[in-house]
Structure formats: C-alpha cells, structure tokens
Amino acid sequence: MYKKFPHYLLATTLALLSTSVFAAADCKVYPKEEWASEDTLKEALEAEGYTIKKFKVDGNCYEIYGRSKDGKKVEIYFDMKTLAIVKAIGLKD
Template sequence: MKVIRSVVLAVSVLGFSGSAALADGFKNCTKLDKASWKPASEAEAKAKAAGYEVRRSKVEGSCYEVYGVKEGKLYELFYSPEDLSLKHTIAK
C-alpha cells in the first residue's frame, strides 16, 4: 500500500511540475543588457501594426511579452527587445 501511495505521489508531483513549465511561455529572446533594449512601447506598436488589439505587455525573461486580441482570440506575442523581431506566438 505504501508503494502505491508513493508512486501516485511521485506521478502527481511530476505532472504538476511539467505543466507549470509549459505554462511559463517563451523566455529567451536576447542576451543584451536591459540598458540596451528598445522601449516596450515599440513592441506594442509592432503588435498593433500587425492587427492586434493590445491589452497589456510585460517583461518575461529576456523578452517583451505582449498580450493582444485578433479576430476574437487572445494571443501572447514574444518580441526581442534587441531588434523587436517576433520570436514566438501562443494562441490562448
């Protein structure tokens, strides 16, 4: 009985830690120091130019993460603060 309980506990812990890692998003966009980054407002402007209605933005790791809505769907857009290139997109 103890073995079964231990296995169930181990599977539960591994399952939760794996799902948390997937939920984090994209984090590696540049190795440049933050002092050299372009303004976050420029990443928002790029998202708007691409047709997204920008809701908010934040720094995620070394990326600008912009939350936007397009055609009724929510997206997370990850821009490099170095050159404002789009590195990754997640549809929610």
C-alpha cells in the same frame, strides 16, 4: 534607433502558432541600454490591428497578451533588441 518592425515575421509566426503553451520562451540577454523601446513594439502591433490587454517584461523577453486583428487571443514573446517574435501562442477563448 529601431528602423522598421518586421511585419512579415509577425504574420508568418502567427500563421504557424505553437501549441506548446507551457514551454518558456528562450530570449537572448541584452544590456538594458540595447533594448528596443516598448512603445515602438506597442505602436507597431496596434498598427497591425492587434489589441494589447497586457504588456510586460518576462525574463529577457517582451510579452504581450491580447487579440489578433481576427479577434483571436494570443500570447507573443519578442526579442528585446530586435523585436523579432521568439514564441507565439494562440489561446482558446
């Protein structure tokens, strides 16, 4: 179903991390049968060098807490259908 994870979106978004920690991510609503596989997202992130500490469904978003390949803490929200990044936050260690 899902062809290829948009790696350039992840790199671009993480380069421009939001400083707004408390604002909720605004993800589009899709029927569950249209959601991309959680495993697809996890595998793509791990292939990019991310370590996932926590993966969850948050409202209408997939959300991960973990570390970037540089070892920095991140919180990232993804669109459940396209797996595009909706919001990314760099967290202080």
